[in-house]
Amino acid sequence: MTVRKRTASINLARMRKSFALKPLAIGIAGVFLTGCGEERKEGIIYTSLQECLNDNPASAAETCRSAFQEAQDEALRTGPKFSSEYDCEYEFGPNQCRTVNTSSGSFFMPFMAGYMVSSLLSPSRYYSQPMFTSYSRHSPFRSRWVMADGYVFDGDIRNRKYRVRDSTLAKKPEVNRTIKRGGFGSSVRAKSSWGTSSRKSGWGG
Amino acid sequence: MHGEPYWDETAYYQFTLTQIEQHLEDPTAELHAMCLDAVEQVVNSEELLAKFKIPPAFWDSVHRSWQQREPSLYSRLDLIYDGASPAKLLENNADTPTSLYESGFWQWLWLEDNVNNGRLSRAADQFNSLQEKLINRFAEIRQYYQMPSDAQMHFSCCKDTDEDRGTVQYLQDCASEAHINNGFVYIEDIGIADTGVFTDLNDEPLQWCFKLYPWEFMLRESFSDALLTSPTQWVEPLWKSVLSNKALLPLLWKMFPSHPNLLPAFFADETHKISQADVKKWVYKPLFSREGANIRVVENGQTLLDTGGPYGEEGSIVQAFHQLPKFEQNYTLIGSWLVDDQPAGISIREDHSAVTEDLSRYLPHVIL
Numbered sequence: 001m002t003v004r005k006r007t008a009s010i011n012l013a014r015m016r017k018s019f020a021l022k023p024l025a026i027g028i029a030g031v032f033l034t035g036c037g038e039e040r041k042e043g044i045i046y047t048s049l050q051e052c053l054n055d056n057p058a059s060a061a062e063t064c065r066s067a068f069q070e071a072q073d074e075a076l077r078t079g080p081k082f083s084s085e086y087d088c089e090y091e092f093g094p095n096q097c098r099t100v101n102t103s104s105g106s107f108f109m110p111f112m113a114g115y116m117v118s119s120l121l122s123p124s125r126y127y128s129q130p131m132f133t134s135y136s137r138h139s140p141f142r143s144r145w146v147m148a149d150g151y152v153f154d155g156d157i158r159n160r161k162y163r164v165r166d167s168t169l170a171k172k173p174e175v176n177r178t179i180k181r182g183g184f185g186s187s188v189r190a191k192s193s194w195g196t197s198s199r200k201s202g203w204g205g
Numbered sequence: 206m207h208g209e210p211y212w213d214e215t216a217y218y219q220f221t222l223t224q225i226e227q228h229l230e231d232p233t234a235e236l237h238a239m240c241l242d243a244v245e246q247v248v249n250s251e252e253l254l255a256k257f258k259i260p261p262a263f264w265d266s267v268h269r270s271w272q273q274r275e276p277s278l279y280s281r282l283d284l285i286y287d288g289a290s291p292a293k294l295l296e297n298n299a300d301t302p303t304s305l306y307e308s309g310f311w312q313w314l315w316l317e318d319n320v321n322n323g324r325l326s327r328a329a330d331q332f333n334s335l336q337e338k339l340i341n342r343f344a345e346i347r348q349y350y351q352m353p354s355d356a357q358m359h360f361s362c363c364k365d366t367d368e369d370r371g372t373v374q375y376l377q378d379c380a381s382e383a384h385i386n387n388g389f390v391y392i393e394d395i396g397i398a399d400t401g402v403f404t405d406l407n408d409e410p411l412q413w414c415f416k417l418y419p420w421e422f423m424l425r426e427s428f429s430d431a432l433l434t435s436p437t438q439w440v441e442p443l444w445k446s447v448l449s450n451k452a453l454l455p456l457l458w459k460m461f462p463s464h465p466n467l468l469p470a471f472f473a474d475e476t477h478k479i480s481q482a483d484v485k486k487w488v489y490k491p492l493f494s495r496e497g498a499n500i501r502v503v504e505n506g507q508t509l510l511d512t513g514g515p516y517g518e519e520g521s522i523v524q525a526f527h528q529l530p531k532f533e534q535n536y537t538l539i540g541s542w543l544v545d546d547q548p549a550g551i552s553i554r555e556d557h558s559a560v561t562e563d564l565s566r567y568l569p570h571v572i573l
Contacts, residue, residue, distance in 0.1 A: 004330055005222075005225065005330050005331060005332045005333065005334065005550075005572060006313060006316070006330060006331040006332070006333045006334055006550070007309070007313055007333060007334050007335065007336045007337040008337060010310065010313060010314070010336055011382060012314075014378050014381070014382070077400075081399055100399065102399050102401070103401070103430075103434070105397070105399065107399050174400055175400075176398035176399070176400050176402055176404050176408050176409070176410050177398050177399045177400075177408065178396035178397065178398050178404045178408050179396070179397060179398060179399055180396060180397050181393075181394055181395065181396040181397075182393055182394075183395070183396075183397060183426060183427040183428030183431070184392045184393065184395050184418065184422075184423060184426050184428050185363060185364075185391075185392045185393035185418075185426070186426050186427065187419075187422035187425065187426060188363050188392075188393075188418075188422070
């Protein structure tokens with residue numbers, strides 16, 4: 001025989017099993033590696049667009065506006081999301097949450113309480129991050145500034161200036177908040193009541 | 206399983222190399238190429254997409270999926286072959302074929318053990334490069350999508366089916382061999398997030414997902430709308446919904462009439478063509494059906510057999526009845542595997558009864 005028609009070798013240790021089920025994969029939480037010598041920048045928190053405009057030269061007005069807009073977009077993309085208003089208010093306080101409707105369903109998230117900007121006047125690029133705070137007695141975020149990923153700043157919300165690392169100002173990962181499950185698989189439930197098949201099996205051919 | 210063994214090691218089928226290469230491997234490659242020609246026609250024709258009962262909302266997506274040649278993993282052609290006359294294509298399981306683990310691993314191990322024990326000649330070979338090709342294919346898919354090293358491919362099948370879970374576990378193992386991190390989520394547990402992405406039970410996004418679940422179901426269930434907007438890359442890709450569709454059989458017969466490896470086939474509503482064909486015995490099959498459900502055998506207008514079942518509302522096709530070959534007391538069907546476009550081996554199922562497509566025992570084979 002010259003050419004074999006079969007697989008040359010198989011990793012038996014891995015493949016030999018009696019269909020043992022593995023546990024569900026556990027997602028790996030994002031870990032930010034913060035370098036020790038990482039530079040710190042001044043970050044300033046504004047609670048409104050007007051505050052930013054008042055606090056900066058007129059030439060920075062456009063930057064204030066885009067930083068505000070960016071923070072609002074980021075709040076929606078990366079901010080905490082809840083499936084019920086109760087859960088959201090438990091964390092952020094009464095009347096602190098809004099409903100967000102999307103094509104795939106609705107959920108609740110806290111209002112953006114402010115936004116942190118850094119390097120606003122720099123010719124290269126500025127940073128802008130949405131900031132949240134809580135009015136709930138139950139929450140560790142109460143009267144503190146907190147970022148979309150849960151990073152809590154020291155001191156209470158009267159503090160508006162912080163020395164922050166670049167990584168703290170970096171864009172946060174998108175948060176996927178599952179709104180609904182069970183949208184696939186209904187055909188199986190509908191058709192599996194029928195059972196003359198010789199094998200109890202699935203939907204492969 | 207009716208108390209009968211599914212995996213039967215007491216017997217095996219023996220082929221010559223000529224039979225394997227010229228009667229099975231070459232026709233498999235040719236049939237597959239013909240099927241891809243048919244896909245090219247379907248995705249470019251609204252009339253055919255409608256005949257294939259692809260929901261109109263997905264016509265653009267199916268077309269795009271094919272134009273971009275989104276990578277496929279595997280298929281299984283079911284062939285009727287008696288050892289001498291040309292193999293006939295019974296159907297193409299291109300979307301969710303099972304019995305993969307038995308074929309790629311157990312059958313291989315069976316030969317290895319029997320050769321090592323001296324029960325089979327050292328010269329005995331097997332047409333079975335499934336596992337090798339699956340691992341290579343996963344590596345190609347990883348490169349095609351430029352998956353980062355920390356990326357995860359999800360694998361999914363329905364709950365309460367040990368057989369499907371086994372197939373999927375095997376594919377996960379093959380993916381691991383190709384250095385793809387992988388996780389699992391049941392089809393029923395898949396969620397949709399506010400961001401429009403499908404999620405697993407940990408709210409992790411499904412970026413790449415192998416699904417052992419038919420496209421024809423997914424396109425009709427409540428998450429189908431989200432398929433149009435979610436960024437998930439599915440394996441098998443959406444264009445496989447055309448390839449796995451039984452409407453492919455009449456289209457093939459139309460494109461390649463009298464091809465030696467095809468059986469005459471028509472759409473069930475082409476009654477004049479059916480009556481004009483030189484065929485007495487027909488098998489009616491729903492466009493979407495599984496495991497021999499809703500099969501009706503009709504001879505001279507008389508229904509000889511009706512297996513019943515939940516399928517058929519989308520329409521049917523007819524295919525000329527072709528007797529499965531009988532060896533001793535058993536009827537035999539060949540599953541001929543492809544990994545992407547490459548023939549990759551065969552598996553053999555047999556049963557005492559001749560009802561096609563629901564053969565209960567799996568048997569190994571050798572080439573000598």
